[in-house]
Amino acid sequence: MELLGRLTWVRRSPRARLGAPARQFSTPRLDLALAKTPPPASLDANFTCFNQNCGKTFSLGEVRYRCACEKNALLDVTHDYEKIKQAMSPSDWRALFDRRAGSTLWPYGSGVWSKKEWILPHIDNENIVSMFEGNSNLFWAERFGKTLGLSELWIKQCGLSHTASFKDLGMTVLVSQVNHMRKTGQAEIAAVGCASTGDTSAALAAYCAAAGIPCIVVLPRGKITTAQLLQPIANGAIVLNIDTDFDGCMKLIQEIVGEVPIYLANSLNSLRIEGQKSAALEILQQFDWEVPDWVVVPSGNLGNIYAFWKGFNMAFELGLVNKVPRMVVAQAHNANPLYRAYRDGWTNFAPIKAEATVASAIQIGDPVSIDRAIYALNRSDGIVEEANEDEIMDISARADMTGMFTCPHTGVGLAVVEKLRQKGTIDRDDRVIVVSTAHGLKFTQSKVAYHEGKLKDVISKHANQPINLPDKSSALIDALRTRIKL
Numbered sequence: 001m002e003l004l005g006r007l008t009w010v011r012r013s014p015r016a017r018l019g020a021p022a023r024q025f026s027t028p029r030l031d032l033a034l035a036k037t038p039p040p041a042s043l044d045a046n047f048t049c050f051n052q053n054c055g056k057t058f059s060l061g062e063v064r065y066r067c068a069c070e071k072n073a074l075l076d077v078t079h080d081y082e083k084i085k086q087a088m089s090p091s092d093w094r095a096l097f098d099r100r101a102g103s104t105l106w107p108y109g110s111g112v113w114s115k116k117e118w119i120l121p122h123i124d125n126e127n128i129v130s131m132f133e134g135n136s137n138l139f140w141a142e143r144f145g146k147t148l149g150l151s152e153l154w155i156k157q158c159g160l161s162h163t164a165s166f167k168d169l170g171m172t173v174l175v176s177q178v179n180h181m182r183k184t185g186q187a188e189i190a191a192v193g194c195a196s197t198g199d200t201s202a203a204l205a206a207y208c209a210a211a212g213i214p215c216i217v218v219l220p221r222g223k224i225t226t227a228q229l230l231q232p233i234a235n236g237a238i239v240l241n242i243d244t245d246f247d248g249c250m251k252l253i254q255e256i257v258g259e260v261p262i263y264l265a266n267s268l269n270s271l272r273i274e275g276q277k278s279a280a281l282e283i284l285q286q287f288d289w290e291v292p293d294w295v296v297v298p299s300g301n302l303g304n305i306y307a308f309w310k311g312f313n314m315a316f317e318l319g320l321v322n323k324v325p326r327m328v329v330a331q332a333h334n335a336n337p338l339y340r341a342y343r344d345g346w347t348n349f350a351p352i353k354a355e356a357t358v359a360s361a362i363q364i365g366d367p368v369s370i371d372r373a374i375y376a377l378n379r380s381d382g383i384v385e386e387a388n389e390d391e392i393m394d395i396s397a398r399a400d401m402t403g404m405f406t407c408p409h410t411g412v413g414l415a416v417v418e419k420l421r422q423k424g425t426i427d428r429d430d431r432v433i434v435v436s437t438a439h440g441l442k443f444t445q446s447k448v449a450y451h452e453g454k455l456k457d458v459i460s461k462h463a464n465q466p467i468n469l470p471d472k473s474s475a476l477i478d479a480l481r482t483r484i485k486l
């Protein structure tokens with residue numbers, strides 16, 4: 001309670017300092033200035049069974065992760081497209097989103113909450129837990145793109161975020177809904193919990209700490225980076241380190257949430273997908289609502305590929321754009337169950353035991369969102385491609401030498417682009433987006449090992465070592481002359 005009180009104080013402080021009156025969260029006058037026609041309050045969203053033949057719906061206020069049908073199917077948050085169309089024309093929706101992006105207005109300046117009516121329309125603005133996430137840069141990899149024979153390679157830098165991965169986008173939505181349910185007394189939720197390969201737990205811990213909600217994270221011991229482990233520790237989460245892999249942690253957390261009032265925050269929970277889809281809408285905004293040709297998403301549990309497709313498809317179905325890009329799932333060879341199924345013509349999907357990979361956040365062999373991913377790929381003429389350890393680290397090093405600082409997952413995406421370009425699947429003039437899912441600074445261990453030439457199965461062709469020298473200018477100049485013409 002005390003922390004919740006403090007959050008209110010944080011939000012009030014800028015206005016208080018300016019001597020402004022007490023905070024009005026949903027500021028209708030400002031919203032009017034941002035959108036000539038404010039959307040009606042009647043928009044709403046529900047959980048719907050992902051199995052199209054079932055169609056059961058449930059309130060978002062219910063604690064529920066799967067349908068009640070015999071298939072135990074996943075859920076999807078659904079919106080009434082007719083109501084959205086009636087509320088405003090496509091050009092007015094585009095204008096509203098463009099005006100809000102990056103503005104100072106709570107909560108609409110957030111990249112996620114700037115699309116509130118398409119995400120969680122019903123939630124009270126004062127119950128939203130936001131760190132003004134999203135609005136991440138779309139980096140034009142001009143020099144690096146040329147080396148791959150591409151004129152338009154763009155990197156959506158989702159790692160430029162509060163906890164340094166795309167997980168913030170989904171977690172603001174999930175934790176806001178939990179906060180809303182706790183505040184309105186809709187559900188008894190003692191804590192929120194997740195299994196994680198490191199980034200989900202970091203995001204959950206931060207958003208829970210901001211809201212004053214207890215947080216539990218279940219981690220595969222020794223299989224995440226030091227930076228990722230430190231994040232939930234610093235944010236005061238209860239950190240459970242288990243001698244298993246991510247798939248094992250996922251099973252454990254699902255068993256736990258069935259028995260005690262802990263709310264599940266993995267992307268099995270479709271609320272996460274709703275926030276993550278906002279990054280697709282941002283990409284459209286960043287191209288002035290022109291649709292790119294390819295969007296490549298490094299994937300593990302397969303929630304994010306569906307989230308991106310859903311964002312693009314929503315803009316298409318609602319008439320804001322005229323097509324959906326081709327979606328590409330990029331997997332690490334050591335954790336490639338979807339790639340195997342795709343390669344075999346979708347005849348059979350079988351979970352695997354994922355092996356260790358430098359792309360440790362996607363070391364997942366039994367992806368929960370398998371049905372969502374196949375659905376998205378089938379509807380976007382999608383592709384699955386893989387990259388091995390050497391390919392991941394080699395391309396990451398080459399990209400870094402053109403000014404990036406890639407995490408290994410972004411390396412998987414880049415390696416896949418290189419392969420598809422070499423095969424001629426991607427054309428020279430195609431507009432290609434690689435989703436950078438996390439910040440490279442969370443994954444320094446593998447980068448250091450690469451430059452020291454110590455990584456298993458990797459040839460460090462582009463290793464760059466610091467040159468240790470005595471405290472003498474002549475020694476510096478001699479050393480420089482061995483590297484550049486002076």
Ligand SMILES: C[S@@+](CC[C@H](N)C(=O)[O-])C[C@H]1O[C@@H](n2cnc3c(N)ncnc32)[C@H](O)[C@@H]1O
Nearest residue numbers: 010011014015027103104105106109130131132
């Ligand atoms: C300085 S306040 C200005 C007041 C604002 N016009 C309003 O809605 O009342 C807005 C800025 O604070 C930021 N911000 C970040 N976290 C916030 C939070 N938790 N609550 C409110 N604003 C936040 C955003 O960067 C935003 O640009």
Ligand SMILES: C[S@@+](CC[C@H](N)C(=O)[O-])C[C@H]1O[C@@H](n2cnc3c(N)ncnc32)[C@H](O)[C@@H]1O
Nearest residue numbers: 136137138139140141142154283285286287288
């Ligand atoms: C995709 S371009 C769209 C073209 C743009 N309207 C123009 O001025 O030509 C705009 C986006 O690219 C981004 N951007 C990042 N690095 C850039 C760079 N080096 N050159 C151009 N745009 C860059 C920003 O995120 C920006 O939102």
Ligand SMILES: Cc1ncc(COP(=O)(O)O)c(C=O)c1O
Nearest residue numbers: 199300301302303304361437438
């Ligand atoms: C950095 C990073 N990239 C990619 C992924 C994969 O996303 P998804 O599990 O939704 O496929 C994750 C998390 O699992 C991640 O942390």
